[in-house]
Amino acid sequence: MTDARLAELADRLPNLRLLTDPADLEHYGRDWTRRWTPKPLAVVLPGDVAEVQVIVRWANAYGVALVPSGGRTGLSGGAVAANGELVLSLERMNRVLGFDAVDRTLSVQAGMTLHAVHEAAQSHGLIYPVDFAARGSCSIGGNIATNAGGIRVIRYGNTREWIAGLTVVAGNGELLQLNRGLIKNSSGYDLRHLLIGSEGTLGVVVEATLRLTDPPPPSQVMLLALPNMDALMEVFGLFRSRLNLQAFEFFTDVALKHVLAHGAQRAIEGEHPYYVVTEFDADEAAQDAALAAFEQGVDRGWISDGVIAQSEAQAAALWRLREGITESLAPHRPYKNDISLRISALPLFLHEIHQLLGREYPHFEVVWFGHIGDGNLHINVLRPEALSDEDFIAQCEHVTKLLAATLERHGGSISAEHGIGLVKRAYLRSTRSEAEIALMRGVRQVFDPKGLLNPGKLFG
DSSP, rough: OOHHHHHHHHHHHHTTTEEOHHHHHHHHHHTTTTOOOOOOEEEEOOSSSHHHHHHHHHHHHHHHHEEEEEOOOOOSSSOOOSSEEEEOOOTOOOOEEEEEEETEEEEEEOOOOOHHHHHHHHHOOBBBOOOGGGGGOOHHHHHHHHTTOOOOHHHOOOGGGGEEEEEEEETTSOEESSTTOOOOOOSSSOOOHHHTSSSSSSSEEEEEEOOOOOOOEEEEEEEEESSSHHHHHHHHHHHHHSSSSSEEEEEEHHHHHHHHHTTTOEEESSSEEEEEEEEEOSHHHHHHHHHHHHHHHHHSSSEEEEOSSSSSSHHHHHHHHHHHHHHHHHHGOOOOEEHHHHOGGGHHHHHHHHHHHHHOOOOOOEEEEGGGGGGGGEEEOOOOSSSSSHHHHHHHHHHHHHHHHHHHHHHHHHBBBOOTTTTGGGGGGTTTHHHHHHHHHHHHHOOTTTTTBBBTOOOO
16 A cells, blocks of 8 residues: 555555555446546445545545446446546445335445346335346446436336435535435425436435335337338327337347347348337237237338237347347447437437438448437447547547537437436537536535546536
């Protein structure tokens, strides 16, 4: 322990797990963006809330910046430590703290994975409904930090709707108990909602009380092949008017190509430019309604083909075509855009952005997919082998500026569910006014007076 500051921290917390090995620094200092070279001072893995408070107070005393860290599955550089920060990993704080059957809440530590939360809820006959493909790796604290959405937003909403209370260590080490699980609480500002989506810049979320709900009724999964982009919104309107949708996800033929190459099985023969995976309540009436909607879509030229799952295994195989996209693209280290709009604004925007990407990326492979049912699109640009990382990112950044301007005209957001982090901070003004940003900076100053929590993220 050659750094006197770290030696002092070790003296304050003799049982603290503190890592300085280069391999550990590299592992904990980066997230899924892989765009920055990690260079943290060290990594600490506290085991309880009291240790987190001591670490934050130590950081204040020595002026050491902190990067709160969960599963580091983020795609905006929000968990990157590249400038000598101390990584504060919550992965050891991963236990269930309690279940309340009357309130139907589950209290957990922030380092618990989303998959473990799902299992804990199911053990009590309930569900925590937020869900997405990274469930096995991402942490509930990270989900809260970015207000994560996922594949069930159309029915259940984002993470925000399911947080009954938070325990937070503020930037000065003070412990805050926010909302305490209340359903109604009109006693002033709801600071809980300020922390949700704050990307670790206001405090370290250490515990959360999650609302649970009943499992959904039995569902049916259908895969649809569509002939063109316009059909996406037509089919969504048709199915939403006739069925209780749990999910409505789309992807392109380019996305399908990569998923099939990664091991998924083709479910519809032939080549089609767009696909939809939809899941809906499956009582007897819904079965008839779904088939009627399918036939109407075919008659109107909106649907080219389709298949309905006949078993749980087949339903899982259909979902893999959508959920396997991100993993299948990972080896290509794609440049990612995660955007959102009002659903009503999507048709015109889709045409504009399709033309923009075709014009600006004539030789790049662009993979589209996303949550069309809640207005969230994911645009992944794959680097040509002959192009250097530096030139590739420079070209992508140029296009992102154009994309941000287009979003601003349509009233959209440059970040739907991945946060701003390092990747998108230059485009925050396309989503937020100068007055809003000034207020956000003021809020941050109150929670973190010395600016030590995740510096450089969100605002720059």
